[in-house]
Amino acid sequence: MAGINCVVVTPEETALEQEVDSIVVPLFDGSKGIQHNHAPMIGRLGAGELKLSAAGSVQRFFLEGGFVQVLDNTVTVLTGQAVEAETLNVDEIQSQLDELNSKGPAVGDEQELRAQQVSSLRVQRRLARQNS
């Protein structure tokens, strides 16, 4: 099967550049799979899992926001931070989540921020649980 070139770029570095068979990107409203010869696309990313499959092996990353650009069988993922899912720790994330939840209700501007943090942590927790 013909592959696609996947590039993950963060402001600090080019985190990854690799030939893969298929990619699943976390768009703002759900996951989207990309394979060879996908039509050109620019999409907005949400918090979620980036999944790269190449020759049977799967690499997973946690992304939070950013963009994806698909052009000529090259997928460019622009994101603030790409964390390898294997480095996520369930207990650590759980304690962060508990801490947020125990803070009491957020008011005004904070509400939206809090909701975002909680959902991002939940996604991270889900990814971390898949590790074991």
Place this chain on the structure above:
Amino acid sequence: MANARALDKRRKSVRNIKKITRTMELIATARFKKAMDRAMASTEYTRRITQVVTDLANSGTEVKHPLLEGRDSTENAALVVLSANRGLCGGYNGNVVRTGQQRLDELKDTYANVKLVVSGKRGLANFKFRGIEVHEGYLHFEDKPAFDEVEPIANEFLADFISGKLDRLDVAYTKFISSAKQQAVVETLLPLGSLDDDDSEDTGGANNDYEFMPSAESILEEVVPASFRVKLFKCFLDAAVSEQIARMVAMKNATENAEDMIKNLSMTYNRARQAQITNEIMEIIGGVEALNN
């Protein structure tokens, strides 16, 4: 003639100083290389973001965003000055503070409230010395500014700008032009003006029919703040690289000066020593002569 022993002592202390400056030079060189690599790695992101913007523009989307438009209001402005935490880097801190202060005075003429944010111990001390109030100071930026650290600052400015609490943001930092030239500059980051970077190249005009998810407008809404964040981050990176270069050059000069000084001192020392010996011989000869008579 100066005392030979005092000269020798001085020569020793200069030698010790030379050792220190030489080591500092080597450290600065190593750090500069690392900082440089980081700065280079970050250009990729800027390039891609610019490309997305170009693609958006090519697709017929009107590039319009509140962050791009100037404001008539002259209420609030902010100035960020990026200096170093340490000295011993030549004119680096002085230049950036001086440039920053010039802009600060200009801003104070037009804007009612000017908020001054300074990063780096040296800059903070300098403004304190000049009797200028600093509203916020950061000390945690060393030679490796991380995006995680810059992002909250950028987000704060973004929130203030959007909610109308900020009308203009300037950043004074030392721009890295080449490894032989760095310049203290002031740049206006908010409003962003145009998204096209100075180094953006034409992608050849291959008009690709992109599918936008969810829509071009929504992506633009996200691209512009991202572009601002990365621009601010780039300023921090540039400042870090320039600091290391400045320190490298300053320490190289100091080492060379120490070498010259050691040479001069050695010469004076040898002369003084010789004069002392001659003196002693004369005294002995004089004594012998006196005894013979």
